[in-house]
Amino acid sequence: MKSINNNPIIKVDNLVAKYGPKIILQDITVDIYPNEVTVILGGSGCGKTTLLKNILRLIEPYSGSIKFWNEEVTTMDEYQFNEKVLNRIGMLFQAGALLNSISVKENISVPLEQHTKLPEDIMERIIRTKLHLVNLDHALELLPSELSGGMKKRAALARALVLDPDILFCDEPSAGLDPLTSLALDELILNLKHQLNMTIIVVTHELASINRIADKIIFLDNGRMLFAGTLEAAKASGIKAIDTFFNAENH
Amino acid sequence: MKDTVKYLDNSIFLSGEINIKSVPDISEAIDAIFKKEKPITVDISDVTYLDSAGVAFLESLLDKIKTYSKAAFLQGVPEALKPILKTFSSQDIPLKESIPKVGLFEYIGSKVVDTAEAFHQLLIMAADVFYWAFVGLFNRKGQRKGSFAQQGVNLGVDALPVVGLLSLIIGFILSLQSAAQLRNFGANVFIADLLSISLVREMGPMMTAIIVAGRSGSSIASEIASMQVSEEIDALRMMAINPIRYVVIPKFHAISVVMPMLVAFSILIGMIGGLIIAVGYLGLSVQTFVSRSIDILIMKDIIVSFTKSIFFAWIIVIIGSYYGFSVKGGAEGVGKATTNSVVASIFAVIFFDAVFSLLYL
Numbered sequence: 001m002k003s004i005n006n007n008p009i010i011k012v013d014n015l016v017a018k019y020g021p022k023i024i025l026q027d028i029t030v031d032i033y034p035n036e037v038t039v040i041l042g043g044s045g046c047g048k049t050t051l052l053k054n055i056l057r058l059i060e061p062y063s064g065s066i067k068f069w070n071e072e073v074t075t076m077d078e079y080q081f082n083e084k085v086l087n088r089i090g091m092l093f094q095a096g097a098l099l100n101s102i103s104v105k106e107n108i109s110v111p112l113e114q115h116t117k118l119p120e121d122i123m124e125r126i127i128r129t130k131l132h133l134v135n136l137d138h139a140l141e142l143l144p145s146e147l148s149g150g151m152k153k154r155a156a157l158a159r160a161l162v163l164d165p166d167i168l169f170c171d172e173p174s175a176g177l178d179p180l181t182s183l184a185l186d187e188l189i190l191n192l193k194h195q196l197n198m199t200i201i202v203v204t205h206e207l208a209s210i211n212r213i214a215d216k217i218i219f220l221d222n223g224r225m226l227f228a229g230t231l232e233a234a235k236a237s238g239i240k241a242i243d244t245f246f247n248a249e250n251h
Numbered sequence: 252m253k254d255t256v257k258y259l260d261n262s263i264f265l266s267g268e269i270n271i272k273s274v275p276d277i278s279e280a281i282d283a284i285f286k287k288e289k290p291i292t293v294d295i296s297d298v299t300y301l302d303s304a305g306v307a308f309l310e311s312l313l314d315k316i317k318t319y320s321k322a323a324f325l326q327g328v329p330e331a332l333k334p335i336l337k338t339f340s341s342q343d344i345p346l347k348e349s350i351p352k353v354g355l356f357e358y359i360g361s362k363v364v365d366t367a368e369a370f371h372q373l374l375i376m377a378a379d380v381f382y383w384a385f386v387g388l389f390n391r392k393g394q395r396k397g398s399f400a401q402q403g404v405n406l407g408v409d410a411l412p413v414v415g416l417l418s419l420i421i422g423f424i425l426s427l428q429s430a431a432q433l434r435n436f437g438a439n440v441f442i443a444d445l446l447s448i449s450l451v452r453e454m455g456p457m458m459t460a461i462i463v464a465g466r467s468g469s470s471i472a473s474e475i476a477s478m479q480v481s482e483e484i485d486a487l488r489m490m491a492i493n494p495i496r497y498v499v500i501p502k503f504h505a506i507s508v509v510m511p512m513l514v515a516f517s518i519l520i521g522m523i524g525g526l527i528i529a530v531g532y533l534g535l536s537v538q539t540f541v542s543r544s545i546d547i548l549i550m551k552d553i554i555v556s557f558t559k560s561i562f563f564a565w566i567i568v569i570i571g572s573y574y575g576f577s578v579k580g581g582a583e584g585v586g587k588a589t590t591n592s593v594v595a596s597i598f599a600v601i602f603f604d605a606v607f608s609l610l611y612l
């Protein structure tokens with residue numbers, strides 16, 4: 001079991017992100033603490049997905065520093081970054097990003113085949129357990145094109161979880177899911193946190209879901225960070241954009 | 252339109268419905284007024300209905316007035332129409348974003364810079380592919396499972412019918428064209444030499460490469476491009492899998508093995524096409540044709556042919572991958588990437604064929 005301490009597991013300092021000449025994120029400074037659920041909030045198009053992709057270097061940050069486990073990663077080469085960071089991380093993409101030419105089962109087995117030498121039957125078991133976690137047992141042999149949007153996301157979540165990552169990134173896991181499935185997903189996230197000590201970063205707009213799962217909130221607005229802190233502090237912050245967000249349902 | 256638009260004392264009086272249907276006629280009538288007069292006021296007290304086109308029309312009318320008058324007045328707005336005016340008003344919306352005009356030289360300059368940058372990226376891509384292809388020979392880790400055989404079938408076996416048919420026709424045409432000339436000089440027997448050399452050194456590798464570029468180059472580009480836009484490539488990288496290694500290398504290996512075979516097949520079928528003419532039209536015996544066409548070839552011809560076919564295969568994979576990975580935009584970007592990759596790889600094949608011809612004359 002990992003010790004729970006107060007050192008941030010991810011530390012982002014003064015991150016600037018660009019698409020071409022266009023600045024998308026400016027001076028983002030974020031600490032993510034272990035064994036917590038951090039929710040990234042903000043209006044559509046404000047740069048949440050961009051932030052995740054920059055932290056994971058799927059897009060190279062324009063400037064700034066990113067540390068995982070106290071180690072600077074922006075200067076690592078591909079091999080080091082894979083070994084030290086990506087192998088310990090799972091990511092659920094906004095649209096799932098399953099490999100379209102192969103079945104759900106094969107998709108989930110990709111990380112197992114590439115990074116482990118497990119025997120077939122053990123792999124099979126792991127795949128089935130992970131699919132069961134996201135409640136998709138019946139989809140084992142289906143192709144991604146035969147799944148609904150929500151099913152794709154759940155299958156992708158199973159793939160993100162297949163190597164038992166230390167950190168899980170989820171880009172809008174519950175968008176497009178019905179309230180019941182979305183509730184089940186939140187419970188899964190809480191389980192992962194409590195039972196597997198996972199650190200989880202979630203982008204979501206669902207107020208109910210935020211109230212259920214969030215320990216910390218990061219609020220983005222127009223490419224800048226408006227707030228970072230606990231859920232309670234966010235609600236009491238008195239920042240107008242945040243108040244509007246949390247009270248949106250009462251209007 | 253006479254009744255809906257009236258002009259009196261610097262004022263335009265509108266009446267009836269101003270909607271998406273009536274605006275064109277009204278605006279024509281207004282233009283006629285503008286030719287002679289300079290109205291200041293627009294009166295809509297008799298207007299019964301406005302839609303968003305009507306509101307846009309009124310606002311554009313007022314803006315037109317403002318080009319020569321300090322003020323423009325909208326008069327007699329009926330109570331019922333006020334909410335509509337408000338909802339559809341574009342007053343607070345900046346209508347024109349100024350798009351900076353690019354001058355000719357700037358345009359040419361930026362194109363040159365872009366092209367140089369693209370070329371640079373292409374070379375990096377090529378270096379990556381060669382590196383991983385070499386590593387992949389000894390270590391299959393990081394490649395899609397069972398992919399090599401499947402790719403071999405896709406790229407090679409499936410291409411046999413079209414390569415065969417086209418080669419037969421090419422052999423046929425080549426020999427038919429030359430047969431008539433050779434016959435005039437009584438040089439019938441040289442048809443075998445001519446065909447053999449041109450098919451082995453030029454037509455075989457080039458025709459096959461062009462077909463493969465159209466068939467497989469396009470499918471490589473579109474597969475990678477669609478993986479890129481659906482974030483599958485990002486997902487691979489997240490799983491600590493190198494996308495070039497996973498997606499491109501099995502194709503690279505497969506095409507390197509399959510392409511020389513396809514070229515050999517193409518040459519063989521082309522020769523059969525020529526044989527039909529040589530025997531049927533020029534009266535050569537099968538045995539003479541076969542023995543002459545083999546005798547004329549020297550080792551160098553075969554090595555050139557073989558080298559060319561592998562080189563072209565690599566060009567096709569690298570260009571296809573380059574366009575696939577550098578796709579911009581969504582689904583329509585995939586189409587564009589595919590087309591560009593086919594055009595570029597056919598161009599590159601022909602270009603390098605010319606270079607080869609110069610080097611190994």
Ligand SMILES: Nc1ncnc2c1ncn2[C@@H]1O[C@H](COP(=O)(O)OP(=O)(O)OP(=O)(O)O)[C@@H](O)[C@H]1O
Nearest residue numbers: 019020024042043044045046047048049050051094
């Ligand atoms: N590939 C791209 N090229 C150029 N600009 C992009 C690209 N992807 C996103 N952007 C821009 O970056 C900004 C942030 O996009 P991002 O996808 O991070 O938003 P988001 O916060 O995830 O929104 P949503 O909640 O809708 O998913 C947007 O203004 C968008 O126009």
Ligand SMILES: [Mg+2]
Nearest residue numbers: 048049094171
């Ligand atoms: Mg997003």
